[in-house]
Amino acid sequence: MLLIRCPYCGERPEVEFHCGGEAHIARPETPTETSDADWAGFLYYRTNPRGVHAERWVHNHGCGRWFNALRDTVSDRFVTTYEMGTPRPEAGSDVTRA
Amino acid sequence: MLEVNVARRTPAVAPMKAASHVRVEPIGPEGRLSFRAKESALAGQSEVAGFRVDGAMNSRTVSGDRAALRLGPDEWLFTCPAADLEEVAEAISTTMDNRAFSLVDVSHRDVSFLVEGEHADFVINAGAPIDLSLRSFPVGAATRTILAKSDIVLTRLAEDSFKVTCWRSFATYVHGFLVEAAKDFA
Numbered sequence: 001m002l003l004i005r006c007p008y009c010g011e012r013p014e015v016e017f018h019c020g021g022e023a024h025i026a027r028p029e030t031p032t033e034t035s036d037a038d039w040a041g042f043l044y045y046r047t048n049p050r051g052v053h054a055e056r057w058v059h060n061h062g063c064g065r066w067f068n069a070l071r072d073t074v075s076d077r078f079v080t081t082y083e084m085g086t087p088r089p090e091a092g093s094d095v096t097r098a
Numbered sequence: 099m100l101e102v103n104v105a106r107r108t109p110a111v112a113p114m115k116a117a118s119h120v121r122v123e124p125i126g127p128e129g130r131l132s133f134r135a136k137e138s139a140l141a142g143q144s145e146v147a148g149f150r151v152d153g154a155m156n157s158r159t160v161s162g163d164r165a166a167l168r169l170g171p172d173e174w175l176f177t178c179p180a181a182d183l184e185e186v187a188e189a190i191s192t193t194m195d196n197r198a199f200s201l202v203d204v205s206h207r208d209v210s211f212l213v214e215g216e217h218a219d220f221v222i223n224a225g226a227p228i229d230l231s232l233r234s235f236p237v238g239a240a241t242r243t244i245l246a247k248s249d250i251v252l253t254r255l256a257e258d259s260f261k262v263t264c265w266r267s268f269a270t271y272v273h274g275f276l277v278e279a280a281k282d283f284a
Contacts, residue, residue: 001227008155008170008171009155009156009241010234011229011234012228012243013227013228013244015227015244016228016243016244061242061243061244061249062241062242062243063155063156063169063170063171063173063242064169064170064173064242065170065171
């Protein structure tokens with residue numbers, strides 16, 4: 001079973017969590033002054049990397065808190081998890097990129 | 099003005115007999131309050147109206163007949179005797195006067211079961227993937243988790259004694275599931 005380390009509860013089974021897509025995507029401060037292309041970028045365009053990916057996760061069948069996680073999209077290994085509002089930690093990838 | 103819910107409801111489940119040495123029994127009415135407050139609102143207080151709010155995450159702190167289950171960094175489930183509920187709710191709102199908090203009476207939302215006996219942890223683990231070894235889930239631990247398809251609040255009262263709290267509408271399902279799982283330990 002895949003264990004995910006919640007920053008508040010510690011290691012818990014994956015079924016208690018839900019993924020909320022890519023992390024660190026800031027909504028433009030004034031959408032009316034944003035060009036259509038930039039707005040579309042904010043709404044729909046994601047990095048979808050091969051390797052380490054910053055994601056939002058919620059421990060909804062636990063403490064109910066959102067947090068961020070660095071997960072390797074190739075190995076599905078969680079590199080680290082960290083609280084919302086903190087900057088993305090430096091972390092290397094599991095895979096050697098071709 | 100404090101709004102007090104005076105609804106009285108009939109029990110959600112009838113006791114079921116399980117041919118097992120793990121007993122699964124519905125617990126009678128109990129006062130339950132969902133309390134939320136940020137650290138800044140608590141201002142370093144260690145208790146609110148007799149409920150300890152300085153317990154560790156995912157732990158149950160008992161003082162007298164009142165218990166505080168810390169389910170999240172800013173979320174507690176307070177339990178007390180059903181008869182004291184209104185008085186307790188008043189006391190909490192008086193103590194937290196002029197500070198941001200949320201207090202909801204969820205007494206009638208939930209139904210609790212006692213799962214007790216040797217291998218009680220195995221019975222819970224039939225539906226909950228959480229690690230119930232004494233090292234990671236010691237006596238006094240309390241957390242929200244999953245039992246089969248239902249969200250539950252699980253508390254370890256003693257090494258072989260657990261309290262399972264679920265929503266009223268899931269009660270027959272959870273009860274049936276636990277009784278079924280207990281049959282493996284006849």
